[in-house]
Amino acid sequence: MVDGERIDGTWCHIWRCYQPGSEYYLDDLIVFADGAITCGERTDLAGLEKMLATGQLAVTNPETPPLPDQSSKWASRRSEALTPEGFLLDVADRIEALNERPTAGQRCRDAIQRFQQDPAESNRELLRAAYLAVPPHLRIYVLGDMDRQDRPLRILLTKLGEAVDGDGPVVTAQMHQDVLDYFARGDEGVRSEQERRAIQHADDPSEPGRPTLVSHETVYPQGWPEQPGLFVLRNEYPAQIVFGGDSYASVLHGYWALSAADASDRSRIRDAASGREAQDLGGRALHRSDWPDIRLAVMAELLRAKFTQHPELARVLVSTGDARISYTGLSDSPFWRDVHDGRGRNWMGRLLELTRSELVAQQLLRPGS
Numbered sequence: 137m138v139d140g141e142r143i144d145g146t147w148c149h150i151w152r153c154y155q156p157g158s159e160y161y162l163d164d165l166i167v168f169a170d171g172a173i174t175c176g177e178r179t180d181l182a183g184l185e186k187m188l189a190t191g192q193l194a195v196t197n198p199e200t201p202p203l204p205d206q207s208s209k210w211a212s213r214r215s216e217a218l219t220p221e222g223f224l225l226d227v228a229d230r231i232e233a234l235n236e237r238p239t240a241g242q243r244c245r246d247a248i249q250r251f252q253q254d255p256a257e258s259n260r261e262l263l264r265a266a267y268l269a270v271p272p273h274l275r276i277y278v279l280g281d282m283d284r285q286d287r288p289l290r291i292l293l294t295k296l297g298e299a300v301d302g303d304g305p306v307v308t309a310q311m312h313q314d315v316l317d318y319f320a321r322g323d324e325g326v327r328s329e330q331e332r333r334a335i336q337h338a339d340d341p342s343e344p345g346r347p348t349l350v351s352h353e354t355v356y357p358q359g360w361p362e363q364p365g366l367f368v369l370r371n372e373y374p375a376q377i378v379f380g381g382d383s384y385a386s387v388l389h390g391y392w393a394l395s396a397a398d399a400s401d402r403s404r405i406r407d408a409a410s411g412r413e414a415q416d417l418g419g420r421a422l423h424r425s426d427w428p429d430i431r432l433a434v435m436a437e438l439l440r441a442k443f444t445q446h447p448e449l450a451r452v453l454v455s456t457g458d459a460r461i462s463y464t465g466l467s468d469s470p471f472w473r474d475v476h477d478g479r480g481r482n483w484m485g486r487l488l489e490l491t492r493s494e495l496v497a498q499q500l501l502r503p504g505s
Contacts, residue, residue: 144169144234151194152176160198167227169234181228188220195223210304213285216272225271240270241278248289252319264293288315346459350474351485353465368449369461369488371468372411375449377441386411390438392418395427412467432483439491453492454499461485 137143145168152163152175165175165184173179175193187193195218206212216222229239238246247266251259267289270278276285287300292315294300294307305311351369360367360374367373371387384390388411396402401421408414424430443450462474463484474482 138170143172146230146234150175151197153192153194156191160194165193165227167230167234169231171231173227181224181231184227185220185224188223195220208303209301210287215274215276218273222271222273225269226274229271240266241274244270244278244289248319249323251292252316252323255316260293263289267293284318288318291315341458346457348462349456349459350462350464351488353467366452366456368452369463371484372415374411375442375446377438377445379438379441382406384438386414387435387438387442388412389414390441391431391435392421394434395423395431396421397424398422415467432487435483436487436490439487440494443491443495450495453488454495456492461488463488 145166147164147166149162150165151160153160163175165173167173171180173181173184175184175187179187184193188195203214203217206214225240229241232239244263244266247259247263251263267275267278267286276282278286279288281288290300290304291307291311296307296309296312299306349366351366353370353372354367364373368375371391374386377384377387377390379390380394382390382393384393384406385408389406389408392414393402393405395418396405398421401417405414405417405421408417443453461484463472463482464474468484470479471481472484474480474485
């Protein structure tokens with residue numbers, strides 16, 4: 137965060153040492169969209185280049201012996217070695233991608249299309265420059281074809297009568313045409329897939345949706361504020377609901393009371409002083425044997441009751457539009473909340489989105505709407 141603005145970033149591993157002659161250890165290099173780079177200290181591309189040149193950072197473990205030289209460039213299936221120069225190009229590309237600008241690989245593909253439209257020598261030279269701007273260790277991936285790798289480009293950039301890579305086949309006019317035909321087939325495949333996707337995904341929204349809405353768990357020791365805003369979406373928010381013939385002070389009261397196998401436990405949970413107290417009592421009670429199978433449906437019905445019985449709360453939920461709802465906190469299990477370590481199922485957020493869509497549909501289908 138910089139002056140309240142979120143700056144996106146990405147990261148990779150790098151080898152680092154504190155001082156000349158000391159051992160290298162694996163560390164995180166973090167790259168941000170504004171060009172800032174951190175690895176123990178804050179720097180930029182020029183600073184990163186200096187740190188690599190002085191040996192403070194290394195792109196591979198200096199103690200690992202290098203791979204043997206490739207006997208044939210043409211026959212090799214191995215990418216070129218990762219070098220400091222190639223790594224710097226890669227980092228610069230990451231910054232471009234974070235800013236949603238074309239990367240070297242995308243610029244190379246644009247140059248391919250330009251050459252297809254006009255195979256003049258000037259465009260071939262532009263294509264050569266675009267290809268050589270791709271980080272060397274990533275060139276074999278630029279076409280997205282791991283069978284041919286980047287061989288079609290290497291053929292196309294080799295002059296007639298010369299051997300590709302110095303030890304490969306001698307290039308002929310037919311080989312150049314075969315490469316252009318290969319690119320044309322790829323373009324046709326992309327167009328065909330785009331047409332198929334346009335039909336299959338015809339109901340996709342044409343405009344990007346709202347940013348994700350994060351629902352935070354918040355404690356109000358002195359009671360809820362007069363204008364709680366989006367906190368009304370929380371299950372602990374006190375909103376009296378009637379469900380199954382019983383009245384509950386909040387969704388949490390209803391959910392945990394209905395989970396209990398014993399009638400006396402259900403009564404104690406229903407009458408708890410707060411939603412979190414109801415949760416604590418419910419967590420200690422013996423649950424119904426079928427609870428794992430029905431709990432999602434019960435929660436969905438409780439949310440419908442809450443927002444249909446409280447129109448003012450429904451308006452708040454509907455006001456979130458089509459935003460994804462990330463339901464966070466610590467009191468609920470990862471089954472219900474959003475946890476960024478892969479365990480979170482975010483079922484509460486998903487059920488709130490479902491309830492929202494049902495409320496909107498009811499408004500649209502209501503006579504006179």
